[in-house]
Amino acid sequence: MMDEIAGGRTTGRAGAIGLRLRSSVAAAVLALGLAPTGAAWSQDKMMATVGRVGNVDELVTMDKVCGTKPIRVALVDGFGGNSWRRITRAEYEDEAKKCPNIKEVLYADGQNNPQKTISDIQSLVAQGVEAIVVFPDAGPAMLPAIRAAHKAGVAIVAYTASPGGKPGVDYLDFVAPNTPSDGSTWAKWVAKTLNGQGKVVFLGGTPGNLQSQAELEGIKKVFADFPKIELLGGGPVDTNWDPAETQKVVSGLLTRYPQIDAIISDYGGGSVGGIRAFINAKHPLVPWAANDANEFACLWQENKAANPNYQMMTVSSRTWLVRVALRKAVAKAEGVDDPEPSIVNQPIVEDSTDPKLPPKCDSSLPPDAIFSSQLPPDKLKAVFAQ
The missing domain is CATH 3.40.50.2300 (Response regulator)
Known part of the structure; x- marks a missing residue:
């Protein structure tokens, strides 16, 4: 019952x-x-x-x-x-x-x-x-x-x-x-993808939230070993974990910083707004680490051909x-x-640089479907059919 x-x-x-x-x-x-x-x-x-x-x-x-x-x-x-x-x-x-x-x-x-x-x-x-x-x-x-x-x-x-x-x-x-471990996992992937140098933005959630702060500690710990990587702004940029807000925030960042080489985000569903900001600004898409969401992977598949440096990695949602x-x-x-x-x-569930972990996109499911869910495909589809 x-x-x-x-x-x-x-x-x-x-x-x-x-x-x-x-x-x-x-x-x-x-x-x-x-x-x-x-x-x-x-x-x-x-x-x-x-x-x-x-x-x-x-x-x-x-x-x-x-x-x-x-x-x-x-x-x-x-x-x-x-x-x-x-x-x-x-x-x-x-x-x-x-x-x-x-x-x-x-x-x-x-x-x-x-x-x-x-x-x-x-x-x-x-x-x-x-x-x-x-x-x-x-x-x-x-x-x-x-x-x-x-x-x-x-x-x-x-x-x-x-x-x-x-x-x-x-x-x-x-x-x-293990939230700090998530930050470390994203940061290690970004450091490897950028060959140890570049300017990185970390998109967090609501102002002062402890989740983003703990992730930041993991990120900083990794980046301390890469002096040629700069974390722009020094900490999480607030997005309120909202796709529309993320789009506005990233649009502003692209105006403020002429060089952004990678993005780390602690909300894959919100990252889609940031990706749209890059596209609208006609700015080449950059390596992006977050957690998994259907539309996040679909946008990578749609835009990877026109953006040769665009890679993505996700941990489980x-x-x-x-x-x-x-x-x-x-x-x-x-x-x-x-x-x-x-x-x-x-665990890492998607990594466009690893043939064993290809990003998963299913256009038959809603944009915010999550494939790291342990629901069988039929039950996952049933969630959105209600």
């Missing part, structure tokens, strides 16, 4: 469209601290990894944690209106279907309203839902409700956005990508991380071990 809940009511309707808000994952690194690879500690006499950094090859399959007790699970979204959230919800529902003992699969859209998200969590706890995964868009404002759920015995896992507090104490765990969070919550509710890492190093 898959239902959307709102303040404790099963509504069966789609959530309202919200503004895109890519929440910070860097708090896991900057505020909470990360345990080194291999670290784990006992939690209620059950060996469960909390805060461990690891790789995708250390992840397990859902059948390893299903258990046998009938339970209900829920995904609480701070908002659920954009395509990334829709794909994530489909991944969560797909993963939950793999356990026959999961009797209800619930979903709550906070509609970009922190108070509603808090109410959704409280309602689910009152209903006795055993396992909850939450994307706490509002950050620390969500911590009291999340902590109360944890104290009530609910297996509650935050993912992608940190609510503050301490994993393993205030909630079961925090699942997120990690909609599948919700599966990891769900497995951790279910394992706890079932009393089953789950040795998976909490902070996951992201």
Whole structure:
């Protein structure tokens, strides 16, 4: 059974469209601290990894944690209106279907309203839902409700956005990508593609967000070994993770800087606006590193012939991380071990310079479809057919 809940009511309707808000994952690194690879500690006499950094090859399959007790699970979204959230919800529902003992699969859209998200969590706890995964868009404002759920015995896992507090104490765990590692991965590729010299722009998100700041640290660490690479402006250029805003910002950068040799962006879907700015300015396209999105790859395919220096690389957009969070919550509710890492190093999924990782474009799917999703093609298409 898959239902959307709102303040404790099963509504069966789609959530309202919200503004895109890519929440910070860097708090896991900057505020909470990360345990080194291999670290784990006992939690209620059950060996469960909390805060461990690891790789995708250390992840397990859902059948390893299903258990046998009938339970209900829920995904609480701070908002659920954009395509990334829709794909994530489909991944969560797909993963939950793999356990026959999961009797209800619930979903709550906070509609970009922190108070509603808090109410959704409280309602689910009152209903006795055993396992909850939450994307706490509002950050620390969500911590009291999340902590109360944890104290009530609910297996509650935050993912992608940190609510503050301490994993393993205030909630079961925090699942997120290794954000500084993303910055390092992009920077290494750019340095190699530019042969160690050139002027680079880093496009970030909202002003002061911790995600872009953590990525910047990874970028700077790599570029420190390449004195002939200059990071223009010294830090992330704010784009609000919005394609239209990104187009305006990049247009301004092209006017301000006569030489831009490469772009790093922490939002592939927003990068398409920047690419259009280059095209409109009749400026040759340059190497571009981001995370994967259908239109990002399609634009590369459309423009690569006329732009010989134009290459692209992406890391995963990690909609599948919700599966990891769900497995951790279910394992706890079932009393089953789950040795998976909490902070996951992201793989490169596309690289136009590597014949083994060609960019993926499917014009039959919407521009913001994500191919690093673990949904089968038919289920990915079904997300956008709704």
